[in-house]
Amino acid sequence: MDKLEKARAEWRRFEREDQPAFQRWKAATLGPLMSRLREVEALVRQKEMLVQEVELEMYLSGSQSYRASYARVEKRRNAPAEEAGSRGKESPPPEESRADWSEEEEEELDQFTQELLFEEFLRTFLGMNPDRMSDRQYTKMFADFKANVLGRERPEPPPDERRRPEPDFAPEPPKPPADRVKELYRLLVRRLHPDMRAHNNAEVSAIWHDVQEAYSAGNVERLEMLLAFTDIQSNTTGEHTSLFQMQSVLAELRSAFTAVQRTLRSAKKDLAWNFARLSNRSKLEARLRQEMETTLMWHEDQLRQLEALIAQWAKPPQRRRAPKAKQADFSF
DSSP states (O other), X not given: OHHHHHHHHHHHHIIIIIHHHHHHHHHHHHXXXXXXXXXXXXXXXXXXXXXXXXXXXXXXXXXXXXXXXHHHHHHHHHHHHHHHHHHHHSOOOOHHHHHHXXXXXXXXXOHHHHHHHHHHHIIIIIOOXXXXXXXXXXXXXXXXXXXXXXXXXXXXXXXTTSOOOOOSOOOOOOOOOHHHHHHHHHHHHHHHOTXXXXXXXXXXXXXXXXXXXXXXXXXXXXXXXXXXXXXXXXTOOSTTSOHHHHHHHHHHHHHHHHHHHHHHHHHHTSTTTTOTTOSOOHHHHHHHHHHHHHHHHHHHHHHHHHHHHHHHHHSOOOOOOOOOOOOOOOOO
16 A cells, blocks of 8 residues: 555645646747747648648549649639538528428439439548448448438338347346445445545545445445455454455556556656656757757658649649641752
8 A cells, every 4th residue: 555655645746736747847848949840840741741642532433633633632622611601692482482492302312313312421521432332331331321312211220230139138147235335334324425435636536536436336245345445544454354345456556556556656757757746857858859840850750741742733733735747858
Protein backbone atom coordinates (compact mmCIF):
# COMPACT_ATOMS: atom_id res chain seq x y z
CA MET A 1 0.00 0.00 0.00
CA ASP A 2 2.92 2.36 0.69
CA LYS A 3 4.46 1.63 -2.72
CA LEU A 4 1.11 2.12 -4.41
CA GLU A 5 0.48 5.42 -2.66
CA LYS A 6 3.97 6.67 -3.60
CA ALA A 7 3.45 5.76 -7.27
CA ARG A 8 0.04 7.43 -7.30
CA ALA A 9 1.53 10.57 -5.78
CA GLU A 10 4.11 10.73 -8.57
CA TRP A 11 1.41 10.39 -11.20
CA ARG A 12 -0.78 13.06 -9.56
CA ARG A 13 2.19 15.46 -9.46
CA PHE A 14 2.90 14.86 -13.15
CA GLU A 15 -0.76 15.28 -14.13
CA ARG A 16 -1.54 18.32 -11.97
CA GLU A 17 1.77 20.21 -11.95
CA ASP A 18 4.14 19.17 -14.74
CA GLN A 19 1.75 18.89 -17.67
CA PRO A 20 -0.16 22.18 -17.13
CA ALA A 21 3.08 24.10 -16.52
CA PHE A 22 4.70 22.56 -19.61
CA GLN A 23 1.74 23.43 -21.86
CA ARG A 24 1.60 27.03 -20.62
CA TRP A 25 5.35 27.49 -21.11
CA LYS A 26 5.27 25.89 -24.55
CA ALA A 27 2.43 28.14 -25.72
CA ALA A 28 4.14 31.28 -24.39
CA THR A 29 7.61 30.42 -25.75
CA LEU A 30 6.84 28.72 -29.06
CA GLY A 31 3.36 30.02 -29.80
CA PRO A 32 3.98 31.56 -33.28
CA LEU A 33 5.92 28.51 -34.43
CA MET A 34 3.17 26.18 -33.21
CA SER A 35 0.50 28.23 -35.01
CA ARG A 36 2.44 28.17 -38.27
CA LEU A 37 2.98 24.42 -37.96
CA ARG A 38 -0.73 23.78 -37.40
CA GLU A 39 -1.62 25.99 -40.37
CA VAL A 40 0.77 24.21 -42.74
CA GLU A 41 -0.36 20.77 -41.55
CA ALA A 42 -3.99 21.72 -42.22
CA LEU A 43 -3.09 22.90 -45.74
CA VAL A 44 -1.17 19.68 -46.43
CA ARG A 45 -4.15 17.57 -45.34
CA GLN A 46 -6.44 19.63 -47.57
CA LYS A 47 -4.21 19.22 -50.64
CA GLU A 48 -3.70 15.51 -49.96
CA MET A 49 -7.46 14.96 -49.85
CA LEU A 50 -7.81 16.72 -53.20
CA VAL A 51 -5.05 14.60 -54.78
CA GLN A 52 -6.59 11.40 -53.43
CA GLU A 53 -9.99 12.43 -54.78
CA VAL A 54 -8.51 13.09 -58.22
CA GLU A 55 -6.72 9.73 -58.24
CA LEU A 56 -9.92 7.97 -57.17
CA GLU A 57 -11.88 9.75 -59.90
CA MET A 58 -9.27 8.75 -62.46
CA TYR A 59 -9.40 5.12 -61.33
CA LEU A 60 -13.21 4.87 -61.25
CA SER A 61 -13.78 6.65 -64.55
CA GLY A 62 -11.04 4.76 -66.37
CA SER A 63 -9.54 8.01 -67.58
CA GLN A 64 -5.89 8.32 -68.60
CA SER A 65 -5.68 12.07 -67.94
CA TYR A 66 -5.10 13.63 -64.54
CA ARG A 67 -6.12 17.01 -65.95
CA ALA A 68 -9.57 15.76 -66.99
CA SER A 69 -10.10 13.99 -63.66
CA TYR A 70 -9.09 17.15 -61.78
CA ALA A 71 -11.58 19.20 -63.84
CA ARG A 72 -14.39 16.78 -62.99
CA VAL A 73 -13.53 16.85 -59.27
CA GLU A 74 -13.45 20.66 -59.21
CA LYS A 75 -16.78 20.79 -61.03
CA ARG A 76 -18.31 18.36 -58.54
CA ARG A 77 -16.93 20.32 -55.60
CA ASN A 78 -18.32 23.62 -56.91
CA ALA A 79 -21.65 22.13 -57.93
CA PRO A 80 -23.23 22.11 -54.42
CA ALA A 81 -22.50 25.84 -53.97
CA GLU A 82 -23.91 26.69 -57.40
CA GLU A 83 -27.00 24.57 -56.77
CA ALA A 84 -27.52 26.23 -53.38
CA GLY A 85 -27.32 29.67 -55.02
CA SER A 86 -29.76 28.72 -57.75
CA ARG A 87 -32.15 27.25 -55.22
CA GLY A 88 -32.05 30.49 -53.25
CA LYS A 89 -33.13 32.45 -56.31
CA GLU A 90 -35.97 30.12 -57.20
CA SER A 91 -39.24 30.35 -55.31
CA PRO A 92 -40.10 27.25 -53.26
CA PRO A 93 -43.15 25.21 -54.28
CA PRO A 94 -46.38 26.10 -52.52
CA GLU A 95 -47.28 24.20 -49.37
CA GLU A 96 -50.36 22.62 -50.93
CA SER A 97 -48.46 20.95 -53.77
CA ARG A 98 -45.36 19.82 -51.84
CA ALA A 99 -46.85 16.49 -50.79
CA ASP A 100 -48.05 15.70 -54.32
CA TRP A 101 -44.71 16.77 -55.77
CA SER A 102 -42.74 14.51 -53.42
CA GLU A 103 -45.03 11.57 -54.17
CA GLU A 104 -44.62 12.06 -57.92
CA GLU A 105 -40.86 12.30 -57.51
CA GLU A 106 -40.78 9.07 -55.52
CA GLU A 107 -42.82 7.30 -58.17
CA GLU A 108 -40.39 8.43 -60.88
CA LEU A 109 -37.38 6.94 -59.06
CA ASP A 110 -37.23 3.41 -60.33
CA GLN A 111 -34.87 0.75 -59.02
CA PHE A 112 -32.17 1.55 -61.57
CA THR A 113 -32.18 5.27 -60.71
CA GLN A 114 -32.03 4.51 -57.02
CA GLU A 115 -28.98 2.31 -57.51
CA LEU A 116 -27.30 5.03 -59.58
CA LEU A 117 -27.90 7.57 -56.80
CA PHE A 118 -26.68 5.11 -54.22
CA GLU A 119 -23.44 4.35 -56.10
CA GLU A 120 -22.80 8.06 -56.67
CA PHE A 121 -23.35 8.62 -52.94
CA LEU A 122 -20.80 5.89 -52.13
CA ARG A 123 -18.16 7.33 -54.44
CA THR A 124 -18.65 11.03 -53.65
CA PHE A 125 -19.36 11.12 -49.94
CA LEU A 126 -18.01 7.84 -48.56
CA GLY A 127 -15.10 7.30 -50.96
CA MET A 128 -16.07 3.64 -51.50
CA ASN A 129 -16.05 1.57 -54.66
CA PRO A 130 -19.35 -0.35 -55.01
CA ASP A 131 -17.71 -2.83 -57.39
CA ARG A 132 -15.47 -4.06 -54.59
CA MET A 133 -18.26 -4.55 -52.06
CA SER A 134 -19.73 -7.92 -51.29
CA ASP A 135 -23.35 -8.63 -52.21
CA ARG A 136 -24.38 -8.73 -48.58
CA GLN A 137 -22.72 -5.41 -47.73
CA TYR A 138 -24.10 -3.76 -50.87
CA THR A 139 -27.65 -4.95 -50.12
CA LYS A 140 -27.52 -3.79 -46.50
CA MET A 141 -26.07 -0.34 -47.28
CA PHE A 142 -28.50 0.12 -50.19
CA ALA A 143 -31.42 -0.63 -47.87
CA ASP A 144 -30.09 1.89 -45.33
CA PHE A 145 -29.66 4.46 -48.11
CA LYS A 146 -33.26 4.04 -49.29
CA ALA A 147 -34.58 4.22 -45.73
CA ASN A 148 -32.52 7.18 -44.49
CA VAL A 149 -31.91 9.24 -47.65
CA LEU A 150 -34.75 8.42 -50.02
CA GLY A 151 -37.31 7.90 -47.28
CA ARG A 152 -38.36 4.43 -48.39
CA GLU A 153 -39.43 1.71 -46.00
CA ARG A 154 -36.73 -0.69 -44.96
CA PRO A 155 -37.30 -4.17 -46.39
CA GLU A 156 -37.60 -7.17 -44.18
CA PRO A 157 -34.22 -8.82 -43.52
CA PRO A 158 -33.66 -12.29 -44.96
CA PRO A 159 -34.50 -15.20 -42.70
CA ASP A 160 -30.87 -15.99 -41.92
CA GLU A 161 -30.21 -12.41 -40.69
CA ARG A 162 -33.30 -12.11 -38.51
CA ARG A 163 -32.77 -12.25 -34.82
CA ARG A 164 -33.57 -15.57 -33.35
CA PRO A 165 -36.46 -15.40 -30.93
CA GLU A 166 -35.23 -15.32 -27.40
CA PRO A 167 -36.48 -18.02 -25.11
CA ASP A 168 -39.33 -17.20 -22.78
CA PHE A 169 -37.09 -17.72 -19.79
CA ALA A 170 -33.34 -17.87 -19.28
CA PRO A 171 -31.70 -19.88 -16.55
CA GLU A 172 -30.58 -17.50 -13.81
CA PRO A 173 -27.21 -18.05 -12.16
CA PRO A 174 -27.36 -19.12 -8.56
CA LYS A 175 -27.50 -16.06 -6.35
CA PRO A 176 -25.35 -15.74 -3.23
CA PRO A 177 -27.04 -15.63 0.10
CA ALA A 178 -28.84 -12.31 0.39
CA ASP A 179 -28.26 -12.09 4.14
CA ARG A 180 -24.44 -12.10 3.77
CA VAL A 181 -24.61 -9.46 1.02
CA LYS A 182 -26.74 -7.17 3.18
CA GLU A 183 -24.50 -7.72 6.20
CA LEU A 184 -21.32 -6.82 4.32
CA TYR A 185 -23.01 -3.86 2.69
CA ARG A 186 -24.17 -2.46 6.05
CA LEU A 187 -20.63 -2.74 7.47
CA LEU A 188 -19.10 -0.97 4.49
CA VAL A 189 -21.76 1.76 4.47
CA ARG A 190 -20.95 2.60 8.09
CA ARG A 191 -17.28 3.07 7.16
CA LEU A 192 -17.54 4.72 3.77
CA HIS A 193 -20.79 6.66 3.57
CA PRO A 194 -20.13 10.29 2.61
CA ASP A 195 -22.20 11.58 5.53
CA MET A 196 -20.38 9.42 8.10
CA ARG A 197 -16.70 9.69 7.15
CA ALA A 198 -14.43 12.57 8.03
CA HIS A 199 -12.06 12.47 5.04
CA ASN A 200 -13.68 12.85 1.64
CA ASN A 201 -10.77 11.88 -0.62
CA ALA A 202 -10.72 10.36 -4.07
CA GLU A 203 -9.59 6.90 -2.92
CA VAL A 204 -12.46 6.49 -0.47
CA SER A 205 -14.89 7.71 -3.12
CA ALA A 206 -13.59 5.08 -5.54
CA ILE A 207 -14.05 2.34 -2.92
CA TRP A 208 -17.56 3.64 -2.25
CA HIS A 209 -18.49 3.26 -5.92
CA ASP A 210 -16.97 -0.25 -5.97
CA VAL A 211 -19.14 -1.16 -2.99
CA GLN A 212 -22.27 0.06 -4.77
CA GLU A 213 -21.47 -1.96 -7.90
CA ALA A 214 -20.64 -5.11 -5.93
CA TYR A 215 -23.85 -4.80 -3.91
CA SER A 216 -25.95 -4.32 -7.06
CA ALA A 217 -24.36 -7.43 -8.60
CA GLY A 218 -24.59 -9.44 -5.38
CA ASN A 219 -20.84 -10.15 -5.46
CA VAL A 220 -20.01 -11.49 -1.99
CA GLU A 221 -16.31 -12.07 -2.69
CA ARG A 222 -15.85 -8.50 -3.89
CA LEU A 223 -17.62 -7.12 -0.83
CA GLU A 224 -15.47 -9.23 1.50
CA MET A 225 -12.32 -8.05 -0.24
CA LEU A 226 -13.39 -4.41 0.10
CA LEU A 227 -14.18 -4.95 3.77
CA ALA A 228 -10.73 -6.42 4.37
CA PHE A 229 -9.18 -3.52 2.43
CA THR A 230 -10.87 -1.00 4.70
CA ASP A 231 -9.70 -3.06 7.73
CA ILE A 232 -6.10 -2.77 6.55
CA GLN A 233 -6.47 0.95 5.95
CA SER A 234 -7.86 1.56 9.41
CA ASN A 235 -5.56 -1.00 11.16
CA THR A 236 -8.54 -2.99 12.45
CA THR A 237 -7.59 -6.41 11.07
CA GLY A 238 -8.06 -9.30 13.44
CA GLU A 239 -9.51 -12.77 13.76
CA HIS A 240 -12.53 -11.74 11.70
CA THR A 241 -10.25 -11.10 8.70
CA SER A 242 -9.73 -14.36 6.82
CA LEU A 243 -6.66 -15.42 4.86
CA PHE A 244 -8.72 -15.45 1.67
CA GLN A 245 -9.67 -11.82 2.22
CA MET A 246 -6.03 -10.87 2.81
CA GLN A 247 -4.95 -12.66 -0.37
CA SER A 248 -7.69 -10.95 -2.35
CA VAL A 249 -6.58 -7.55 -1.07
CA LEU A 250 -2.94 -8.32 -1.91
CA ALA A 251 -3.87 -9.38 -5.46
CA GLU A 252 -5.91 -6.21 -5.89
CA LEU A 253 -3.06 -4.02 -4.66
CA ARG A 254 -0.51 -5.75 -6.89
CA SER A 255 -2.74 -5.31 -9.93
CA ALA A 256 -3.24 -1.62 -9.17
CA PHE A 257 0.49 -1.09 -8.53
CA THR A 258 1.41 -2.77 -11.83
CA ALA A 259 -1.04 -0.56 -13.72
CA VAL A 260 0.31 2.63 -12.10
CA GLN A 261 3.90 1.59 -12.80
CA ARG A 262 3.06 1.02 -16.46
CA THR A 263 1.53 4.49 -16.63
CA LEU A 264 4.55 6.05 -14.94
CA ARG A 265 6.98 4.41 -17.37
CA SER A 266 5.10 6.02 -20.23
CA ALA A 267 4.93 9.39 -18.45
CA LYS A 268 8.68 9.47 -17.76
CA LYS A 269 9.32 9.45 -21.52
CA ASP A 270 7.26 12.62 -21.88
CA LEU A 271 9.08 15.96 -22.15
CA ALA A 272 6.83 17.35 -19.43
CA TRP A 273 8.14 14.93 -16.78
CA ASN A 274 9.58 16.90 -13.84
CA PHE A 275 9.05 20.14 -15.77
CA ALA A 276 7.76 22.02 -12.72
CA ARG A 277 11.05 21.31 -10.92
CA LEU A 278 13.24 22.18 -13.90
CA SER A 279 15.14 25.41 -13.29
CA ASN A 280 17.08 25.76 -16.57
CA ARG A 281 14.76 25.30 -19.55
CA SER A 282 17.02 26.62 -22.32
CA LYS A 283 18.11 23.17 -23.50
CA LEU A 284 14.53 21.99 -23.64
CA GLU A 285 13.52 25.09 -25.59
CA ALA A 286 16.34 24.60 -28.11
CA ARG A 287 15.43 20.94 -28.57
CA LEU A 288 11.74 21.66 -29.10
CA ARG A 289 12.43 24.57 -31.45
CA GLN A 290 14.76 22.47 -33.59
CA GLU A 291 12.27 19.60 -33.78
CA MET A 292 9.38 21.90 -34.68
CA GLU A 293 11.40 23.82 -37.30
CA THR A 294 12.51 20.56 -38.91
CA THR A 295 8.91 19.33 -38.99
CA LEU A 296 7.75 22.66 -40.40
CA MET A 297 10.35 22.59 -43.18
CA TRP A 298 9.32 19.05 -44.12
CA HIS A 299 5.62 19.98 -44.24
CA GLU A 300 6.32 23.14 -46.25
CA ASP A 301 8.28 21.15 -48.80
CA GLN A 302 5.46 18.64 -48.99
CA LEU A 303 2.97 21.49 -49.46
CA ARG A 304 5.02 22.98 -52.31
CA GLN A 305 5.13 19.65 -54.10
CA LEU A 306 1.37 19.18 -53.77
CA GLU A 307 0.64 22.72 -54.93
CA ALA A 308 2.93 22.28 -57.95
CA LEU A 309 1.20 19.03 -58.86
CA ILE A 310 -2.28 20.56 -58.57
CA ALA A 311 -1.19 23.65 -60.55
CA GLN A 312 0.04 21.36 -63.31
CA TRP A 313 -3.34 19.66 -63.44
CA ALA A 314 -5.16 23.00 -63.48
CA LYS A 315 -3.23 24.33 -66.51
CA PRO A 316 -5.25 24.37 -69.75
CA PRO A 317 -3.92 21.98 -72.36
CA GLN A 318 -1.50 23.60 -74.76
CA ARG A 319 -2.57 23.65 -78.39
CA ARG A 320 -0.12 22.18 -80.78
CA ARG A 321 0.92 24.42 -83.63
CA ALA A 322 0.26 23.09 -87.11
CA PRO A 323 3.43 22.50 -89.09
CA LYS A 324 4.14 25.12 -91.74
CA ALA A 325 3.72 23.98 -95.33
CA LYS A 326 6.92 23.76 -97.25
CA GLN A 327 7.18 26.15 -100.20
CA ALA A 328 8.12 24.63 -103.53
CA ASP A 329 11.53 25.60 -104.83
CA PHE A 330 11.28 26.54 -108.54
CA SER A 331 14.80 27.88 -108.81
CA PHE A 332 17.04 26.20 -111.42
